[in-house]
Amino acid sequence: AVVDxxxxxxxxxxxxxxxxQNKSQIPxxxxxxxxxxxxxxxxxxxxRSKDAKVQAMLRDEAQQLHKATGGWENLxxxxxxxxxxxxxxxxxxxxxxxxxxxxxxxxYVQELPREPDGxxxxxxxxxxxxxTKLYGRVFALPSAMFLLAASxxxxxxxxxxxxxxxxxxxxxxxxxxxxxxxxxxLIYTAQDHSTAQVSLAGSPPRHHDLxxxxxxxxxxxxxxxxxxxxxxxxxxxxxxxxxVLVTLAPSIPEAVPGQHQSGEFIFLLDTTFLEHGxxxxxxxGQDGDSLLFLLKSLPLGCYFNIYCYGETSVxxxxxxxxxxxxxxxxxxxxxxxTSSSVGDTDLLGTLRSIYNTPRPHGHxxxxxxxxxxxxxxxxxxxxxxxxxxxxxxxFSFCFxxxxxxxxxxxxxxxxxxxxxxxxxxxxxxAVLQCLKQALKPAAEGLSLSWALPRGLEVEVLGGxxxxxxxxxxxxxxxxxxxxxxxxxxxxxxxxxxxSLDGQDVTxxxxxxxxxxxxxxxxxxxxxxxxxxxxxxPEAATGSGDEPRHxxxxxxxxxxxxCPFTSYVGVRTSQRVTWDRGPxxxxxxxxxxxxxxxxELHGSGKVSSCYPMSTWxxxxxxxxxxASWFALRRLTHAIAALPQRGAxxxxxxxxxxxxxxxxxxxxxxxxxxxx
Numbered sequence: 001a002v003v004d005x006x007x008x009x010x011x012x013x014x015x016x017x018x019x020x021q022n023k024s025q026i027p028x029x030x031x032x033x034x035x036x037x038x039x040x041x042x043x044x045x046x047x048r049s050k051d052a053k054v055q056a057m058l059r060d061e062a063q064q065l066h067k068a069t070g071g072w073e074n075l076x077x078x079x080x081x082x083x084x085x086x087x088x089x090x091x092x093x094x095x096x097x098x099x100x101x102x103x104x105x106x107x108y109v110q111e112l113p114r115e116p117d118g119x120x121x122x123x124x125x126x127x128x129x130x131x132t133k134l135y136g137r138v139f140a141l142p143s144a145m146f147l148l149a150a151s152x153x154x155x156x157x158x159x160x161x162x163x164x165x166x167x168x169x170x171x172x173x174x175x176x177x178x179x180x181x182x183x184x185x186l187i188y189t190a191q192d193h194s195t196a197q198v199s200l201a202g203s204p205p206r207h208h209d210l211x212x213x214x215x216x217x218x219x220x221x222x223x224x225x226x227x228x229x230x231x232x233x234x235x236x237x238x239x240x241x242x243x244v245l246v247t248l249a250p251s252i253p254e255a256v257p258g259q260h261q262s263g264e265f266i267f268l269l270d271t272t273f274l275e276h277g278x279x280x281x282x283x284x285g286q287d288g289d290s291l292l293f294l295l296k297s298l299p300l301g302c303y304f305n306i307y308c309y310g311e312t313s314v315x316x317x318x319x320x321x322x323x324x325x326x327x328x329x330x331x332x333x334x335x336x337x338t339s340s341s342v343g344d345t346d347l348l349g350t351l352r353s354i355y356n357t358p359r360p361h362g363h364x365x366x367x368x369x370x371x372x373x374x375x376x377x378x379x380x381x382x383x384x385x386x387x388x389x390x391x392x393x394x395f396s397f398c399f400x401x402x403x404x405x406x407x408x409x410x411x412x413x414x415x416x417x418x419x420x421x422x423x424x425x426x427x428x429x430a431v432l433q434c435l436k437q438a439l440k441p442a443a444e445g446l447s448l449s450w451a452l453p454r455g456l457e458v459e460v461l462g463g464x465x466x467x468x469x470x471x472x473x474x475x476x477x478x479x480x481x482x483x484x485x486x487x488x489x490x491x492x493x494x495x496x497x498x499s500l501d502g503q504d505v506t507x508x509x510x511x512x513x514x515x516x517x518x519x520x521x522x523x524x525x526x527x528x529x530x531x532x533x534x535x536x537p538e539a540a541t542g543s544g545d546e547p548r549h550x551x552x553x554x555x556x557x558x559x560x561x562c563p564f565t566s567y568v569g570v571r572t573s574q575r576v577t578w579d580r581g582p583x584x585x586x587x588x589x590x591x592x593x594x595x596x597x598x599e600l601h602g603s604g605k606v607s608s609c610y611p612m613s614t615w616x617x618x619x620x621x622x623x624x625x626a627s628w629f630a631l632r633r634l635t636h637a638i639a640a641l642p643q644r645g646a647x648x649x650x651x652x653x654x655x656x657x658x659x660x661x662x663x664x665x666x667x668x669x670x671x672x673x674x
Contacts, residue, residue, distance in 0.1 A: 003128055005166040006520060007214055009223060009247050010112045010120050010475055013522035016128050018104040022096045029095050032104060034127050036087040036597070038412055041529050043559030044107035045595075047093055049100060053572045054093060056595050058565045060552045091569050091595040109522045114249065114473045118219020119178075122166075124210040129162060164200035166212060167518070171225050171511065173217035181205050193217075220251040222496050222507045226480070227523040228515030238528055239557060242480045242515045244458065245523045248446070248465075248496060249473035250505070255441045261299035264320050264363040265438070267291075267306045268350055269335070270372040290427040292332065294368070297435055298323050303360045306331050309350035319357050347375045348384060355388050362499070364442050364467045365392040368434070369410065374402040382409050383537035389413045390465045395434040397421055413533075415472060440470040443498040443505070448476075451493035453513070455485040458492075461527050462534040468498075477527035480513075490514060528558035536563065561597065569595030 006013045022028050032047065045056035096102055112120040168174045174196040177186055182201040189195045204210060224246045233240035255261060269291075298304060303320040304327075316334045321327050347369075359365045375381055385394060396407035396418040404420050411418035417437060419430040444467045450458045460478045468474050496507040517523070532551055539547035540563075548564055555562040571593055 001128055001160065002163045003124065003165070005122065005124075005164070005212075006169070006518060006522065007112070007120060007122060007166060007212075008169045008225065008227075008517075008522065009172075009216070009245065010114055010473065011109070011245060011522050011526060012112050012120075012122055013107070013109050013520045013525075014128075015107045015520070016105070018106070018128070019101055020096075020104065021101045022098055025098050027095045027097050030093045030102070032089075032091045032093055034089040034106065035125070036089060037125075039110045039113075040108050040125070041110065041525065041560055042089060042106065042108040043525050044105070045089070045091065046105045047091070047102055048105075049096070049102045051573070054091065054569050054593060054595075055572070056089075056091060056567050057570050058556050058559065058561060059568055060556065060565050085600055087597055087599055089567070089597050091567075092593055094593070109525045111475055111526060115213065116471055117215075118249065119213040119215050122212040122214070124164070126209070129204060129210050130160070162200065162204045164204070164210070166198050168196045168198070168214055169225075169516075170194060170216045170223070172221060172223055174214065175217050176215040178213040178215075180208060180211050220249055222250070222494070222509055223247045224492075224494050224509060224511040226492075226511065226513055226515045227517040227521070228519070229524065230519075230521060233557070236481065237557070238479065238531065238554060239521060239524050242513075243523045243527055244478040244480060244492075244494075244511070246448075246460075246476040246478060246494070247473060248468060248476065250443045250468060250496075250498065250500070250507070252441050252443055252468075252470040252500065254470075255439070261301050261439065261441070262363045262444070263299070263302040263438075264359050264365045265298055265302060265304045265323075266315075266320065266354060266365065266367050267295070267304070268347065268354075268367060268369045269306065269308050270347070270370055290431050293428060294431045294435060295328060295332070299439060303363055304328075304331075306335065307350045307354065308336055309347050314353065315357075320360060347371070348377050348381050351381065351384050355384070355391075359391075362444060362502075364444055364469075366416070366438050367392060367394045368438075369394060369396045369407070371396065371398045371400075371403045371407060373400050374406060378406045379540060382406065382413070383540045385410050386413050386533055387537040390463050393438075393469070395419075395438060397427070397430060397434075415469070437469075441501065442467045442469040443500050446496065446498045449495045449497075450478075451495075452480070453484040453486050453489040453492075455482050456492075456513075457481045462530045475526075477523060477530055479527070484513070525558050525560055528554050528560045532560060532562045539564070567596045569593035 001016060001018045003014065003016045006015075020030070032045075034042070036042075047054040093102065112122055115121050166177075168177065171194060173193040174186075174188070175193075177183065177196075177198050181204060184199045184201045187197050189197055200210075224244050227243045227245055229241050229243065230239040235241065295304070300323065302323045304323050305320040306316045307314070308316070316331050317327075354367070392414060394410045394414045394416040396411045396416070398404050398407040398418070399421050401420070404418070407418040407420070410416070417434055419434065421427050421430055446464055446466055446468065448460065448464050452458060458478045458480055460476055462477070464476065465474050490513050491510050492513050493508060493510055498505055532554055535547050535551045535554075539551050551562050552564050554560070555565040561567065569592065571591055
């Protein structure tokens with residue numbers, strides 16, 4: 001594998017090429033599987049053999065493509081049988097002949113986490129570094145199906161090679177690089193130390209992830225760098241205009257103990273969870289105490305309110321009130337012990353009521369959401385929270401597995417945390433952990449102003465957050481429009497203003513307007529993802545076709561998937577004459593192949609991580625999937641007999657609304673077969 005990582009402040013672009021060879025004596029059917037994480041966005045995938053090239057393309061007519069393309073049952077089989085749980089990018093590549101190779105090229109972008117000391121933290125995905133036998137096990141359907149992680153269960157031998165190179169860039173300067181593996185000496189490629197390069201030295205480690213920590217010159221300074229646009233894109237378009245990558249990481253001191261603290265804390269309680277057994281019985285007795293403990297732990301000087309959305313979308317108080325013992329006592333007396341509207345939990349209406357209520361001036365808004373089950377309007381809830389993500393932060397507590405995904409999404413979009421409260425997970429511990437984060441001080445009332453040469457304008461995509469908490473940072477993407485009338489002015493000025501503990505703070509920086517970058521457009525692609533998140537809530541509410549059409553256009557031009565687009569694999573012949581025998585990588589008659597993001601449920605049962613040594617005939621995967629799919633049809637038909645009807649094909653297939661956000665395609669790869 002060859003992996004090239006380009007890090008620019010807290011943004012990374014990863015280009016990888018993976019070579020797989022079938023060393024067995026029989027043809028092997030292969031499926032490329034790449035597990036996704038919320039921070040990774042794949043924008044390019046391609047597989048090449050001697051005979052054909054397969055490229056993942058984004059289209060907005062996914063349903064028509066699916067009907068015209070055979071083999072989608074293979075992905076449904078993977079979805080139902082895999083042990084791995086989560087979103088993956090999967091592409092069925094067909095049959096690989098003995099001795100033949102296939103080269104997979106995968107490119108993705110991601111925002112990097114910021115460590116407390118200011119370092120950018122990069123982790124190479126296990127797909128690109130398959131060091132562990134457990135990684136192979138989670139996809140261990142019969143090994144002929146998968147490009148599997150190739151470690152041996154007993155010897156941990158790694159029958160593959162890895163060449164890793166990292167290019168580092170920051171206007172603040174690259175100060176140092178640390179890693180949990182051997183590195184070559186850091187080589188600066190610019191006199192001001194703004195660019196540098198480092199590589200993997202020797203063989204990769206066998207027992208852990210590859211991690212890089214990149215340190216910059218001033219970890220708390222506000223920075224801005226201009227990334228050049230795509231010369232082939234039209235001026236004025238998202239990819240055609242220069243993009244300013246802004247990093248906001250203000251230095252925020254610790255809060256003084258005993259001092260009055262600001263903040264608005266709003267609690268949203270699903271009052272059905274205690275009485276209907278959706279919380280583990282051993283937890284019910286302590287949940288009320290945990291809630292009371294949480295309320296009593298709020299700091300003096302803050303504001304609070306409580307909404308019981310199992311009853312109504314109106315708060316106990318019309319708006320948040322100052323935190324006093326008297327107000328707290330009155331609030332606790334008004335919390336209903338039972339719910340009179342079972343199954344009618346209006347979380348969406350409650351959220352809208354909160355967002356329409358002004359928050360107290362100078363107080364950051366934080367929501368604590370307690371969910372007993374999955375609300376029926378989960379997509380609308382996620383869209384509503386996303387629409388207001390710059391103005392608040394969510395801490396989510398879920399008491400059922402079906403609501404865990406929604407709770408995680410709400411917390412992730414707003415920079416909060418999500419906790420699943422189970423029988424062995426004390427709610428008090430969960431409350432303490434979230435409260436510790438919620439009580440951290442914050443920079444409030446953030447605002448950005450710009451001074452650019454005449455003729456240029458700047459637009460911050462997705463808006464500016466209203467606050468940043470201690471230990472967090474914010475990445476903004478600002479598009480520069482227009483043409484400078486005075487070409488001699490080569491600098492811009494950005495001013496950040498905010499309030500910290502009642503004191504006004506101002507940061508002013510100059511940044512060169514001369515676009516930089518290596519042409520990989522990492523900032524532009526992440527800006528596209530940011531803009532899509534901003535557009536989707538409006539598009540999802542059905543307020544006209546313009547937001548949807550714009551989202552589709554941005555998705556198709558940037559390569560970033562959205563709910564209105566879908567992947568499809570397009571096969572292109574590499575030769576004029578095809579081998580029509582059973583050993584061809586892909587059948588020449590097929591121009592479209594299965595390739596999409598799927599949600600795996602983790603239902604498969606695996607007893608061994610060893611590759612199966614039994615003979616697997618050509619077309620085995622297709623035959624097994626067809627038999628399995630036919631059995632599912634028969635089962636559904638039998639179940640429907642009492643109703644004098646049969647399940648339709650559409651009812652048996654997974655919903656086309658499978659979540660796709662978060663980009664990506666994952667590969668579970670094996671460099672050698674046999």
